[in-house]
Each structure stands twice: as C-alpha cells, then as structure tokens.
Amino acid sequence: GESVGLHLPTLSVQEGDNSIINCAYSNSASDYFIWYKQESGKGPQFIIDIRSNMDKRQGQRVTVLLNKTVKHLSLQIAATQPGDSAVYFCAETFPNFGNEKLTFGTGTRLTIIP
C-alpha cells in the first residue's frame, strides 16, 4: 500500500472484482482522512472521508476503514468498473487544522483488467 514518500505502487484487478487500496499514515495525531481519485490528465476528485472517531464509513460502492492502532487506512471499491482505473491518494490532517495542513500520500495506481 501507499505511504507518504514511497514509490507509487500499482494494483491490477479484474473487472467486477473488489479492490482494496491501502495507506499507512505517519502521524498518530492525525484525526481526519480523505481519499481522492485522480484520472489521467485530470485533477484529483474527492471520494470519501473519515474522522478518527470512526472505524468505517461507506459511500456508493466505496468503503473506508480506519485502524488507528496500526495507523492504517484502506479504501475498498466494490465491483470495480473500467472507470475506476485511476491513481488513488490518501490524505491526512491534524486536530485544529484544515486543508492547509493536509498531507497527501504518493498514490496507488489502480488498473482494471477487462
């Protein structure tokens, strides 16, 4: 999975299967986490967020899981489609701060195999 400062990992998944993208965050004080999706040639697009007082949050076809004990965040995409092919970034920020302190990971490239 991705982490701040590591090389861009890749994940290939068969169309229709579920995808799990992992993110190891660095600061145990972080209390807000966001997943962004970036398609080729486009800007990042917000997918889902979660606060540290939650372990799980679900959206449309996506679920974010937060494990504060091991500082791990994951994004699960159900029944992946070709349009899910993109780079996925996790981002974290700290208590009493907003987007100006958002730290982005390096991203994971998800490729959907038809």
Add this chain to the structure above:
Amino acid sequence: NAGVTQTPKFRVLKTGQSMTLLCAQDMNHEYMYWYRQDPGMGLRLIHYSVGEGTTAKGEVPDGYNVSRLKKQNFLLGLESAAPSQTSVYFCASSYGSSGEQFFGPGTRLTVL
C-alpha cells in the same frame, strides 16, 4: 457551473522568465489553494487563501507569489522561473477550512 478552471493548460518557459497562472471558481468558495504535483511526491501545498484579500504560505512557497484580489480568482506567479519549478500545478477550492476540495484540471509547466 464550471467548477474550478485553470489557464493555461500547458506552458513552456525559459529559465528566468515570469508567468502567472490563473485559477477561477464559480462555487462562491472562501478557501483556495495552489498545489504542485511531482512524480513520486504527491501533492504539495504552495500557497493558500482563506478569503478575498488574504494569502498564506504552504509547504513549498519559495519562488512563488499569489494574489486573491477577487473571491473567485486566485493567481499564482513565478517571477523568475527555474527548472526545479517544472511540475503540474493544481488549483483547488473549498467551502470551509476542511473537507472536500474541488480541483481544477491542472497546468503542466516546463521550465527549460
């Protein structure tokens, strides 16, 4: 709504030249941001603004200046471009200080 737009989409500069990147948003957002994206490094915040007439430094502000004369516009200036400023630049805006940011399509800048 057009969302967040950026001009230009591409630009090639020679070392020492100057240029301004324009960001515009039509969502009446208070907060606006400029990021750069380099391979293997994720997005890094250059400057941001919490409202019209205000700007603040982000993580990597050196070599850049910004202005927010109108709420809907956020300009990023390079006074004397350097090859290290070759990057893809993204503008973003948000309604509040935290939460979802809306990103523009990016400007690919090459400094020779």
